[in-house]
Amino acid sequence: MRTLLNKFPSFRHVTQQIHSQLTINGSLNQSPNTRIIFVFNTILRRYALGEFPKEAIFLYKQVTPSYSSGFDSFTYSFLVKSCAKMWEQFLGFQFHGIVVQLGFECNVYVQTALLNMYVDFGFFGDAYKVFDEMPERNLVTWNVLITGLVKWGHIREAESLFRKMPEKNVVSWTSMIDGFTSVKNYLGAFNVFREMIVQGGIMPTEVSLLAISKAITGFGDLNKCRSIHAYSEKCGYNASYVQVANCLIDTYAKCGCITSASRLFEEILTGRRNLVTWTSMVAGFAMHGMAKEAKQGFEKMQKSGIKPNGVTFLSVLNAYSHSGLVQDGVELFERMIGDGFVTPDLKHYGAVVDMLGRAGRLNEADEIANRIENQIDSVVIWRTILGACSVHGHAAIAERATWKIQAMERGYGGDYVLMSNILTNRGKFSEAEEFRTLISKRNITKISGRSAA
Helix, strand or coil, X not given: CHHHHHHCCCCHHHHHHHHHHHHHCCHHHCCCXXXXXXXXXXXXXXXXXXXXXXXXHHHHHHHHHHHCCCCCHHHHHHHHHHHHHHCCHHXXXXXXXXXXXXXXXXCHHHHHHHHHHHHHHCCHHHHHHHHHHCCCCCHHHHHHHHHHHHHCCCHHHHHHHHHHCCCCCHHHHHHHHHXXXXXXXXXXXXXXXXXXXXXXXXXXXXXXXXXXXHHHHHHCCHHHHHHHHHHHHHHCHHHHCHXXXXXXXXXXXXXXXHHHHHHHHHHCCHHHCCHHHHHHHHHHHHHCCCHHHHHHHHHHHHHCCCCCCHHHHHHHHHHHHHHCCHHHHHHHHHHHHXXXXXXXXXXXXXXXXXXXXXXXXXXXXXXXXXXXXXXXXCHHHHXXXXXXXXXXXXXXXXXXXXXXXXXXXXXXXXXXXXXXXXXXXXXXXXXHHHHHHHHHHCCCCCCCXXXXX
């Protein structure tokens, strides 16, 4: 059984088969021994760390009457992790009590699992209590709390704890880079990255490079992008990790250098290019208003056997929209739906409706907006149509759009004012006054600083 579990570590059905066999042969009802406890903990670990943590709790309850005296620190570490994954707070509290009762409160692995659970729940009072009472902490313990603080947006507390760490590894540094980037402190992120290499003497991993690339994108600093590119090239990350090359393509494009993005794309061997590689390049072209190149990239992508996803289609639609290639955009949208590539979401509909609205093709925009499924909140689509009607003076469609908006959201008086202005421009003064009167009747306040006229 141990051999099977080790040979197929990620196969759920193998784990379940062994679980069933132990149940059938009565092993789970016998007094525990070292071999059985090892197999039990291995199964528990598979369940706890996999996608089925409830089965870990079921297994524990199944054997508790027979095994209660044989459970060890690993058992409770996996059970606590299961509670965290299931978001079972009350059960987690119960296991914490059992851990203390059995004397595992000094075990670094159990306590780190408890710390991770409380961090996942966002219960930092309990997390700090566990952390402060630990007689021994390892590097994982520190990283769990710092990563959790970053995840919940407590960046100052995370940095304070980070500075107190007796030792740091690349996970510690990368967590802080992520933290500063998440609050748009891009300079802080870059300073930590530089400190990691220069003062900490720690070489970045591919994960670190992906994290700092987000900060560079926020900076829009092309020189920093080139520096990171050179560093990743020197370390062999571009050749070994296509996700790093993909990220650099995106970063170059967002820093304004589509030439460097395109050059890097061409350097990636055709067989290594994946969906993200192609989409990053197509999105880069779209971002720079290069509709022709975006279309060519999109077509080459399909010829290479890569199926586009929703982001790819949205990038090309935006490229067509900003380049005035309305008919190409509409045809692409219809092909996307007709060929079953992607189920359109609000952004796809928004791109096409905006494109048609800009071109004054309001009847088509209205028709597409009416095709949106009910579960999608389409108020922004109808406001786009209403705005286009204001530009092109189409009162009938504007009125339909206004009533659609009011059926979903009545709180913004600007919609009424915009409709009133459209009617006024068409000489329909009495109807325009009716819309303005509705603002008072429905106690709607036009938001200061937002003009619909």
